[in-house]
Amino acid sequence: MGKPNIFPAVIVAAVLLALGISYFGADSCSRCDDGNPCTADLCSIDTQYRCMHTALDGEYGGCSGETDECHAKTCSSGACVEEQVSACSYSLECNAPALLNPPYEHYKTALGEPTLQCTVSNLDGVAGKVELSAAVEGYSGVFEKTIELGPNETKEIGVALNFNEKFYSLEESTFSTLKTRLSRSNYTLQSNSETIQMEKATIYAPPRGEEELLAVWVTYNDPCIEEIISEAKKLTPDGEFRAYQREEDDRMEEMEAVFYALRYQNITYVSSSFSTTDIGTTFYNQNVRLPYQSLKYKQMNCVDGAVLYSAILEKLEYETAVAFSPGHAFVLVKSRDSGWGLGFFGSMFSGWDSEWIAIETTDTGDPEATFEDAVRAGQRNLDQATQIVDVHSAIEEGIVPLPVGGHQCGIADLSQKAEEHQALMGN
8 A cells, every 4th residue: 555645735734834823913903002092002913913012102093182271192101191291370469550651651651651561471381372461441441462471481561551542531539440361272370450540641650760750741732733823813914823933023923922822712811720649659649631622611820821832832832841849830831042132131130041931821810911021920930930840941842732622612713802803913
């Protein structure tokens, strides 16, 4: 009996073995996913169909994105962990003024100074970015600023509020709420509300050393100033104003025309003196009418008259100042030559000031006083002056007038009065 032929069997067994390995290898790869988004699952002919899991770092699949305002999920050495990616803890402190004075806030804005200062601190050991907002309810727009802070960093932020016309038109002292807020991605981190008092819009109360604040009352751009100048032109010899282009005596005639134009508006002088409060920060505390208010209501006190004259003369391109003596104020007009006023008044009294001509504006309301009387009185007051606020220099430095909005001026037509005046003056 011959030996059995095993070769076909060997071939069949080899084929079956090969098929078995392929089948079982494919099956093991299908079960290779370990469910961990932070591993790379590898199974192929290159791994001899054995599962291999490689640790990953970074954001992958189900381990990515923020979990709250300052944390995010990320893979680290094959594990899904939560890491702090931005600062979580901040503090906000603001030194809100106890009292807001509209003219002073306007003055500070012109100088580029903020309304208040806020201190923002990052209390964490990682960097962060936040948004600061602030507003006075009903009286300002919303200040907004994005602030980037390094680990444990603190920054001082100047908050410059943009106040509206309602704020600059306050006729009485009132209260509002200052709201400040620190947020991140619209999520509030800290918010504060503080009651704040606001003065009426015509209170002159500058901090010591900042008396040039008075320049904001000199509203030379007010249409009412244009109107009174139009009437004053009727009282000049040639119907024009040319300020420093004229000889000095002619300039005096121009200022005389302004004096009588206001006289003929029947403006009454109301006695008033400055309240002085020497508490180390504020010296003056006085209600000052804006020029249009003096014209409209036909009343002015000494400082009202000084700013009214200053507004008119600045519009006419004269250089003006307001002088203060104890409890009193009056207007000054700058000279550009050493002989200023000598031809007109120099023979009337000695000691004539060659730098300024002073006008006692309260004489405007005295029907018995002439322009010459007003200048004599102004010169006597100038000898007693304790301070001069150079309005023209303040304007040149960027101090702009208060916004006055729309209003009536109440200015009378002086055509008939001008004929009588010109006849009286021999023109």
